[in-house]
Structures are given as C-alpha cells and as structure tokens.
Amino acid sequence: MSEITLQDIIKPENLVYKKTSLMTDKALSYCPGCGHGTTHRLIMEVIEELGQENETIGVAPVGCSVLAYEFMNVDMQEAAHGRAPALATAIKRLWPNKVVFTYQGDGDLAAIGTAETIHACNRGERIVMVFINNGIYGMTGGQMAPTTLPGMKTATSPYGRDIATMGNPLKMTELVATLPGTYYVTRQSVQTPAAVRKARKAIKKAFQNQLDGKPGVSFIEVVSNCNSGWKMEPVQSNTWMEENMFPFYQLGDLKVDGKLIDK
Amino acid sequence: MGELKLMKGNEALAEAAIRAGVDGYFGYPITPQSEVIEYLMAEKPFERTGMVVLQAESEVASINMLYGGGGTGKKVMTSSSSPGISLMQEGLSYLAGAEIPCVVANVVRGGPGLGDIQPAQSDYFQSVKGGGHGDYRLLVLAPSSVQEMSDFVPLAFDLAFKYRTPALIVSDGLIGQMMEKVELFDQIPRLTDEEVIKRHPWATNGKPKGGERRILTSLDLDPHKLERHNWHLQEKYKTIEENEVRFEMLHCEDAEYIIVAYGSSARIAQKSIQLAREKGIKVGLLRPITLWPFPKKPIDELTKKGVKGFLSVEMSAGQMIEDVKLVVEGRTKVEHFGRYGGVIHSPEQVLEALEQKLIGG
Ligand SMILES: Cc1ncc(C[n+]2csc(CCOP(=O)(O)OP(=O)(O)O)c2C)c(N)n1
Numbered sequence: 001m002s003e004i005t006l007q008d009i010i011k012p013e014n015l016v017y018k019k020t021s022l023m024t025d026k027a028l029s030y031c032p033g034c035g036h037g038t039t040h041r042l043i044m045e046v047i048e049e050l051g052q053e054n055e056t057i058g059v060a061p062v063g064c065s066v067l068a069y070e071f072m073n074v075d076m077q078e079a080a081h082g083r084a085p086a087l088a089t090a091i092k093r094l095w096p097n098k099v100v101f102t103y104q105g106d107g108d109l110a111a112i113g114t115a116e117t118i119h120a121c122n123r124g125e126r127i128v129m130v131f132i133n134n135g136i137y138g139m140t141g142g143q144m145a146p147t148t149l150p151g152m153k154t155a156t157s158p159y160g161r162d163i164a165t166m167g168n169p170l171k172m173t174e175l176v177a178t179l180p181g182t183y184y185v186t187r188q189s190v191q192t193p194a195a196v197r198k199a200r201k202a203i204k205k206a207f208q209n210q211l212d213g214k215p216g217v218s219f220i221e222v223v224s225n226c227n228s229g230w231k232m233e234p235v236q237s238n239t240w241m242e243e244n245m246f247p248f249y250q251l252g253d254l255k256v257d258g259k260l261i262d263k
Numbered sequence: 264m265g266e267l268k269l270m271k272g273n274e275a276l277a278e279a280a281i282r283a284g285v286d287g288y289f290g291y292p293i294t295p296q297s298e299v300i301e302y303l304m305a306e307k308p309f310e311r312t313g314m315v316v317l318q319a320e321s322e323v324a325s326i327n328m329l330y331g332g333g334g335t336g337k338k339v340m341t342s343s344s345s346p347g348i349s350l351m352q353e354g355l356s357y358l359a360g361a362e363i364p365c366v367v368a369n370v371v372r373g374g375p376g377l378g379d380i381q382p383a384q385s386d387y388f389q390s391v392k393g394g395g396h397g398d399y400r401l402l403v404l405a406p407s408s409v410q411e412m413s414d415f416v417p418l419a420f421d422l423a424f425k426y427r428t429p430a431l432i433v434s435d436g437l438i439g440q441m442m443e444k445v446e447l448f449d450q451i452p453r454l455t456d457e458e459v460i461k462r463h464p465w466a467t468n469g470k471p472k473g474g475e476r477r478i479l480t481s482l483d484l485d486p487h488k489l490e491r492h493n494w495h496l497q498e499k500y501k502t503i504e505e506n507e508v509r510f511e512m513l514h515c516e517d518a519e520y521i522i523v524a525y526g527s528s529a530r531i532a533q534k535s536i537q538l539a540r541e542k543g544i545k546v547g548l549l550r551p552i553t554l555w556p557f558p559k560k561p562i563d564e565l566t567k568k569g570v571k572g573f574l575s576v577e578m579s580a581g582q583m584i585e586d587v588k589l590v591v592e593g594r595t596k597v598e599h600f601g602r603y604g605g606v607i608h609s610p611e612q613v614l615e616a617l618e619q620k621l622i623g624g
C-alpha cells in the first residue's frame with residue numbers, strides 16, 4: 001500500500017472545518033495556548049455566520065489584544081486603555097443599524113475603564129461587550145489585576161494578593177448583571193472543545209440580541225488563562241484555571257432576556 | 264441676512280452646532296459652559312435634525328465618544344471648561360494620532376486646579392503646545408464675540424475634516440456668558456449615511472462590500488513606522504501653518520506699539536487703544552484668530568517695520584507672550600500684561616501697563 005499524502009486528505013469531502021474569512025492571515029501575536037486567539041475566532045465566526053461582516057465595527061482595547069484589529073477582518077477602532085465602551089456608545093448611537101462590539105481585558109474593562117463599563121451598561125447601550133478575564137495584566141508583564149484571586153502571585157503581588165492591603169478581586173460581571181441596562185450577561189470559558197461550543201453559542205446569542213434590537217448590553221465574560229503571566233505551561237494553566245478561577249468566577253448565564261437568573 | 268437673535272455665547276455655540284449639521288454632541292456639565300448641553304437638551308435637535316445629544320459620565324468618556332463617533336466619519340462635538348478639558352487631553356492625543364476630525368470647545372475658567380468659574384485665558388499652553396502626550400498639534404480658533412462663537416463652529420468642522428485633525432474653539436467665561444446680537448447662519452443639512460460613507464473612505468462604518476476593512480489606531484509598535492507616521496503628521500501640520508493662519512489687525516498702519524491679544528482680551532484692548540489714541544499714543548491691535556497656527560508673519564513684519572514694542576495682553580500669567588517673543592527674537596521689546604485667576608483687566612489697566620512697561624520703561 002502506498003503512503004497517504006497530504007493531498008489525499010485535503011479533499012472537499014474531508015473538510016469539516018475551515019478558518020473563517022473574517023480572521024486575517026496574520027500570525028496571532030498571542031502566546032501559544034492563550035485564550036485570546038480562540039475567542040477572537042469565535043467572534044469572527046459568529047459575525048460571518050450572521051452575515052454582518054460589512055455592518056460591523058469593533059473596538060479593540062489596550063492589553064494583549066491591543067492588536068485585535070490586525071486579526072479581526074472587519075472595520076476596527078483601537079481605543080485608549082479602558083475607553084472602548086465610550087467609543088462603542090457613540091458608534092452605535094450614530095449608526096444604530098450597525099453591529100458594534102468591544103473586546104477588552106480585565107485591566108481594561110474592570111480597572112481603568114470601570115466608569116466607562118458601568119455607564120455604558122447602565123445606559124443600556126445596544127452593544128456587545130466581550131470581556132477576557134485572565135486575572136492578570138498579561139500585556140505589561142503579569143501585574144496584579146482587579147480580578148487577581150486572593151493569594152495569587154503576580155509581578156506586583158509577588159507574595160500573593162493580600163486582601164487586607166491590596167483589596168478584593170472584583171466580580172464585574174455580577175456587578176453589571178444587576179444594572180437595568182444589561183440584557184444578557186454570561187460567563188464562559190474556551191479551554192476545551194465543549195467549552196468553546198458553549199462560548200460560541202453565547203457569543204452568537206449576544207450578537208443576535210443586538211441584531212434583534214434588544215434593549216441593553218449583551219455582556220460576555222470569558223474566564224481565560226494567561227500561561228505566560230501565570231508562569232505555567234498552557235495545559236497546566238488550564239487546569240489551574242479550572243481548579244482556582246472557576247470556583248470564584250462561576251460559569252454560566254447570570255442574566256437572560258433582561259432577567260436575572262436565580263442560582 | 265440670517266436670523267438675528269440676542270444670545271449668550273454658550274447658546275450661540277449650541278445653536279451653531281445644530282445648524283452646522285452636527286451628528287452627535289457628547290458632553291458633561293461644568294460652569295461656565297453648562298448652557299451648551301442644557302440648550303441642546305431643551306431644543307431637542309434629535310427631533311429637528313436627528314442630531315444625537317448625550318450627557319456622558321465624564322469628560323474622559325465624552326472625548327472618547329468623539330473618538331468613536333468621529334471615527335465613523337460623522338460630525339461630532341463636545342464642549343467643556345478648563346478642568347474638563349484637562350481630562351480630555353489623553354483622548355485628544357489619541358484623536359490627533361489616529362487622525363480623527365472633531366470639534367472641542369473650551370470655555371476657559373480660572374485655574375490651576377479647580378480654580379474658579381470666572382473667565383481666564385490660562386489654558387493657552389495646553390491648547391497650542393499639546394496638553395497630551397506625543398508630538399501633535401491641534402487647530403485652535405479663538406472667538407472674541409458671541410457672533411464668532413456661532414461662526415467658528417462650521418469653520419472648525421471644515422478645518423477638522425479638511426485635515427483630519429481635532430479642532431479646538433477656545434473662548435472664556437466672559438464670551439460664554441455674555442449676551443450679544445448674533446446673526447445665525449442657515450441650517451446646513453446633516454449628511455446622510457450614504458454621503459458620510461462616500462465622503463470619508465477612511466472612516467470605520469462597516470467594511471465596504473468587496474473592499475478592505477478600515478483600521479483607526481494611534482499605535483505602531485515598529486518605531487520606524489511610527490516615525491514615518493509622525494513625519495506624515497508633521498507634514499500635515501506644516502501645511503496647516505502655511506494655509507490656515509487667521510488674524511485681525513486694527514490701527515496697525517501707523518502704530519508705534521502693538522497689543523497682541525485674543526478673545527476677550529482683544530475686546531478689552533480695543534477700548535485701551537481708543538483711550539491711548541485720545542492721548543496721542545499710536546497703538547494698534549493684532550488679534551490672533553488661530554492661536555495655532557500662530558500668526559507669526561504679521562508680528563515679524565511689524566517688527567521689521569520698526570514698532571517700538573509689543574504688549575501681550577492675556578488673562579494669564581503670560582503664556583502667549585512666549586510665542587510673540589519667539590517671532591520677535593529680541594529685535595524689539597515684548598512685555599506681558601494681564602490679570603488672572605478669574606480677574607478681568609480693565610481697558611485703563613491695559614493702557615497703564617502699556618505706558619509703564621513699553622513707553623516709560
Ligand atoms: C493609560 C494607560 N495606563 C497604563 C497602560 C499600560 N498597560 C497596557 S496594557 C495594561 C494592562 C492590560 O491588562 P488586561 O486589560 O487585563 O489585558 P491582558 O493583557 O491581560 O489581556 C496596562 C496597565 C496604558 N497603555 N495606558
């Protein structure tokens with residue numbers, strides 16, 4: 001029997017999945033194993049599936065995903081650190097028929113941009129906000145974030161986050177769920193195929209809400225890893241995330257169709 | 264002739280925003296300019312022209328709303344007063360870097376810090392030297408009447424879009440609060456979405472079908488590319504300096520002394536000049552209308568003509584005087600006079616300063 005070549009495998013009938021055209025061919029700048037890339041792809045797949053590639057304007061943050069606009073093949077603006085919800089507010093108000101989303105890290109959305117986040121959510125802007133919570137400042141070299149867990153070691157909490165002096169981790173998603181201006185609030189993850197499928201469904205629901213003109217923000221937190229910042233192997237970081245982050249940041253829907261979910 | 268109205272400067276600015284076909288105003292209250300957003304909310308332009316008016320949670324948010332909205336090619340505007348404008352400096356730097364047109368009005372009050380709510384001109388440095396980080400310039404227009412509070416709104420938008428850069432309208436609490444007769448210009452229709460898309464191919468309002476997506480950013484991690492971007496910005500600023508200098512001269516033909524003053528100080532100086540001429544002192548006024556680009560040429564020409572001195576009259580401790588000195592280069596005397604911290608100088612005080620600092624000294 002002759003050897004099977006690549007050409008034998010790449011046949012239309014064997015292709016079950018391909019990269020969305022809404023991701024550029026540029027190599028991702030993320031560390032191997034990082035959740036940012038997967039989440040980018042899910043958002044772009046959903047926008048493509050909903051046929052909104054010519055109607056979408058995305059707002060990138062400052063953080064590791066500052067270059068999201070290099071990878072997401074739609075019109076993009078790059079905001080100042082934390083200000084993405086303000087940009088998105090104006091874009092959506094001025095182009096109410098367009099699809100507008102922000103993509104932000106935990107430092108961006110829950111520290112320096114807290115005011116913009118809360119007020120965009122409270123005003124009920126009809127936008128999608130995707131929030132990558134990796135419990136750390138990945139981009140600047142692993143400093144403490146508002147979301148850093150108690151006892152967690154970072155560059156600015158080298159002996160572990162001491163609650164008495166450094167304050168408590170902020171559950172931003174729980175907070176925005178209580179605001180009347182949010183319509184859909186959910187917490188997801190992307191570390192396994194099953195989790196990816198769930199997260200994709202949530203992202204699709206969020207964008208569908210916006211297309212349907214639902215009143216308020218659709219807010220998706222993705223609890224993610226930062227293997228570099230956490231100083232772990234990618235697989236180890238996912239295990240650590242499941243064991244430490246998930247008990248604190250519990251996955252699942254917090255608010256659906258404007259109604260809080262009883263847990 | 265357009266509609267005549269008696270209005271406050273702040274109201275004229277707000278009405279001009281509606282009439283200039285502005286698509287979105289985003290602002291946060293602060294004295295002495297809160298009438299702008301109050302007027303807009305009361306006038307309901309959302310019903311008249313479809314203009315969006317939104318009270319933001321802070322000036323940080325308002326300026327970033329201008330980034331987002333301006334980035335889609337729409338006409339966006341905000342106004343504030345000194346402490347609020349300080350909060351906008353981060354955003355202005357980003358807007359300049361990403362080359363997004365917008366109009367920001369500063370009704371200046373006394374500082375530093377919370378200062379007071381009285382008129383001042385102590386934000387000159389911040390306006391023309393770049394209050395935010397990086398090498399950038401803002402186009403700065405300085406109205407000296409309620410009429411110009413109205414007229415400079417469409418002018419600022421024309422310039423902002425022509426050069427894809429933020430434009431600043433810098434007045435002060437006096438012009439913002441005083442009432443004068445103003446001839447309003449006729450309504451300029453807002454552009455339709457289709458017109459915006461056609462006119463501003465750089466704007467991010469949805470990737471064109473079959474075309475390339477647009478990116479608005481001030482970031483480039485490659486220093487050589489960022490240097491090239493800076494060269495491009497500097498080229499643009501040079502073009503603005505060559506083409507957009509605006510100023511006014513009054514009684515300069517035979518003048519031996521020149522008062523350089525903008526905004527309210529220019530109005531006060533007009534009276535000082537009248538008083539001086541009654542005493543036989545030949546004084547003229549040079550009024551910069553664009554604070555940046557600064558009217559260097561007329562100052563240079565007056566210096567060459569041999570005027571005996573310049574008095575920079577500003578309601579500040581002496582900021583614009585530095586630009587006058589840069590042009591004069593020691594060839595003649597340059598002095599400063601001004602009350603500040605919210606105190607307004609009188610025409611008599613200006614004349615006295617002229618006599619003491621330039622003639623007597
Ligand atoms: C005004 C301002 N302050 C600080 C910084 C530096 N900075 C860049 S990214 C960042 C933190 C990003 O963390 P996060 O939002 O969690 O994103 P991640 O990299 O973890 O995805 C900081 C502090 C900045 N760029 N701008």
Ligand code: SF4
Pocket residue numbers: 029030031033034035036064134138139225226227228229
């Ligand atoms: S530093 Fe962390 S967040 Fe940034 S790309 Fe690497 S793993 Fe991802």
Ligand SMILES: [Mg+2]
Pocket residue numbers: 063105106107132133134135136137138145
């Ligand atoms: Mg982070």
